[in-house]
Amino acid sequence: MQTILFLCTGNSCRSLLSEAVFNHLAPEGWRALSAGSQPTGQLNPRAVALLQRKGISTEGYYSKSWDALPVTPDVVITVCGSAAGETCPAYLGPVLRAHWGVADPSHLVGSDEEIEAAFEETYRILRVRIEAFLAAPTLSQAALDRIGTLGAAC
Structure with a gap:
């Protein structure tokens, strides 16, 4: 089992959208x-409603800290989104890392x-990138970085 972690500051909108879309599409x-x-402790209601409209389950998802991860x-x-001056958390473990910055619609x-x-635009960008990730023949740092530019930049 390969595990991908979508990381953000609040874990209520963009990282949730990414997790749900990825799990919906992943083989x-x-x-x-x-x-x-710094999780907010609650999911953004607009993000949840958007996923439900797209037919993507949100069952079992919740805003959580990276300290509570069950696996590495x-x-x-x-x-x-760096354009808004956000400071992204830095995951320091020995993993492949990429930044796919997206503006926070919330x-x-x-x-x-x-x-x-x-x-809708945030969802579209994330979905394009996730589809490219899943279609990539190999996962390399260069491939992850290239995928992070697809759709739009923030």
Whole structure:
């Protein structure tokens, strides 16, 4: 079993979306977890609603600390958005690491339509990257870095 960890600060939106989408698409032998360095303790309701609209289960998912991981991951991907000045947590274990920065739609101020559009865009970017990850013939640092540029940059 290969385990990928999607890591962010709060573990309520982007890392949750990544975990759920990855597990929805992943073949047997792969699984994703998500965690945060400072978890909020709750999942973002808009992220949960978006996943449900896409037919992706959120059962069993919760906001958790990286200190509570049941396994050591094989790959760690941070999804914090550097454009907003976020500080991404640094996972120091001996694993393949990549940064797939995506802007956090949960902090957007605007109309409901604008906020929903931002959540959809975040989902789209993460899904494109996860699909590329799963289609990659080999996992290398170069491949992970290239995948992190797909869809859009933040």
